[in-house]
Every structure is written in structure tokens, then in C-alpha cells.
Amino acid sequence: MSVADGIAAKRARLDALRPLARQSLAILDRWFDVELTYTSNAIEGSTLTRSETAIVLEKGITIGGRPLKDHLEALDHRDALDFVRVLAGRGERIREGDVREIHRLVLARSAPDEAGRYSPHQRAIAGSLVRFPAPIEIPALMTACASWLGEAPDTQETAFEAHYRLVTIHPFTDGNGRSARLLMNLILIRAGYPPVAIGPEERVAYLDALEARQIDGVTGPWSELMLARLDASLSHYLDHLSRALGTTLASGRT
Numbered sequence: 001m002s003v004a005d006g007i008a009a010k011r012a013r014l015d016a017l018r019p020l021a022r023q024s025l026a027i028l029d030r031w032f033d034v035e036l037t038y039t040s041n042a043i044e045g046s047t048l049t050r051s052e053t054a055i056v057l058e059k060g061i062t063i064g065g066r067p068l069k070d071h072l073e074a075l076d077h078r079d080a081l082d083f084v085r086v087l088a089g090r091g092e093r094i095r096e097g098d099v100r101e102i103h104r105l106v107l108a109r110s111a112p113d114e115a116g117r118y119s120p121h122q123r124a125i126a127g128s129l130v131r132f133p134a135p136i137e138i139p140a141l142m143t144a145c146a147s148w149l150g151e152a153p154d155t156q157e158t159a160f161e162a163h164y165r166l167v168t169i170h171p172f173t174d175g176n177g178r179s180a181r182l183l184m185n186l187i188l189i190r191a192g193y194p195p196v197a198i199g200p201e202e203r204v205a206y207l208d209a210l211e212a213r214q215i216d217g218v219t220g221p222w223s224e225l226m227l228a229r230l231d232a233s234l235s236h237y238l239d240h241l242s243r244a245l246g247t248t249l250a251s252g253r254t
């Protein structure tokens with residue numbers, strides 16, 4: 001069975017369980033609060049561990065010996081994720097202002113002067129050959145991206161493409177990756193999937209897959225990585241629900 005077939009089978013089993021119990025949803029949301037915040041920030045260099053991220057989010061306290069910026073970024077990401085869930089619940093078309101608001105929340109505490117603002121500077125990533133659009137091009141590119149988002153169906157393919165397009169436009173001085181992953185997860189949630197986490201252990205494969213598509217137009221590694229991460233997320237969802245219901249949903253047996 002291919003990964004795509006496995007995803008379809010797991011999605012069918014998840015759909016069969018809907019509507020999910022409120023308590024199960026709350027537990028899964030709390031787990032993803034920590035997992036998505038930890039992984040997305042760790043990819044960008046945060047030093048907080050998974051357990052430390054949980055303490056920051058659940059207790060609101062700082063961890064001794066860790067940079068204050070890491071704590072602020074954790075709180076910012078949690079707030080941006082809350083906003084994403086609100087947007088997903090509305091079911092309205094995604095607007096350019098929504099993308100900017102996601103970014104504003106991502107940097108609200110850690111870099112408020114840049115939050116929600118397109119960069120006036122040429123962006124570059126150290127060690128990368130990727131060339132980003134000039135600052136003067138950003139408004140038109142983002143308008144076009146928002147127009148596409150407003151018409152595109154809520155599918156896993158749209159989610160992965162939205163992620164790619166936003167991170168390739170790279171409209172912000174900082175927080176592009178975190179915003180792109182949140183935008184992807186907004187679309188996945190709207191499409192009935194669980195959100196996807198890309199951990200620090202996938203960082204090299206993730207960046208290499210992005211560059212392969214950005215520089216050479218090679219799409220295979222990007223699609224394969226995104227599908228693998230969605231498959232893993234569905235497995236976690238079904239594993240949690242199987243424990244709650246006393247079944248083996250992830251494997252398809254009851």
C-alpha cells in the first residue's frame with residue numbers, strides 16, 4: 001500500500017468516528033499545542049525541549065537558562081495556533097489579511113516591530129542558493145497568493161502547496177516558516193485532517209526538499225515528506241482514539 005493509499009484509509013477510519021467526543025478533541029488539541037509549537041520553533045533554532053515547551057504553555061513560567069526569546073516565541077506560536085483554529089471553524093475563504101494576522105501573532109511578543117508587516121529588505125538564507133522576490137514584488141505576489149487561496153479547494157494538496165508558496169515568496173523578515181506551517185495546518189484542519197508537525201529531526205530533509213523544488217523544480221521529495229508527515233499525524237490521532245475506545249483503529253482492526 002502506498003503512503004497516499006494509507007492516508008486515504010486512515011482518513012476513512014477517522015471520518016467514521018465523527019463527530020468526535022469533545023473530551024477527546026480537547027486532549028488532542030492540547031497535545032498538538034505542544035507538539036506543533038515545539039517542532040515549528042525548534043526547526044527555527046529554539047532551544048526549548050518538548051517538555052520545556054509544555055511547561056511554558058501550560059504553566060506560563062520561564063525555564064532557567066533558556067533565552068527569553070524562546071519563551072516568547074512559544075507563547076506567540078500558541079496564540080497563532082488558537083487563531084488558526086478559529087479561522088478553520090469559520091469556514092470562510094482565506095484572505096491576505098488572515099495570513100498577515102497569523103504572522104503578526106507569530107511575532108507579537110518576540111519581534112513586535114516586524115509582526116504582520118511585509119519586509120522592506122531583500123531576504124536571504126545563509127548557505128542557501130534560493131533567491132527570494134524583491135521587496136517591491138511582495139504585495140502583488142501576496143495578493144495573487146491570496147486570490148489562489150480563496151479559490152482553491154480544501155485538500156491536502158492545497159495545504160502543501162500553500163505552505164510552499166508562502167515560504168517561497170518569503171514576504172516577512174522573520175517568521176516565514178512558522179507562518180507557512182500554520183497556514184498549511186489551517187487548510188488541513190478545514191479539510192478534516194489533523195495538523196502536521198515537522199520536527200527538528202526532519203529539518204535537513206525538509207529544507208533540502210524545499211530547495212530542490214525552489215531551485216530545480218523537483219517536486220518529489222517535497223510531496224513525499226509532506227505525505228509522510230500527514231500519515232504520521234493521522235496515525236497519532238487514531239492511536240489516541242483507539243486507546244480511548246478500546247480498539248485498534250490505526251491498523252484497521254476492531
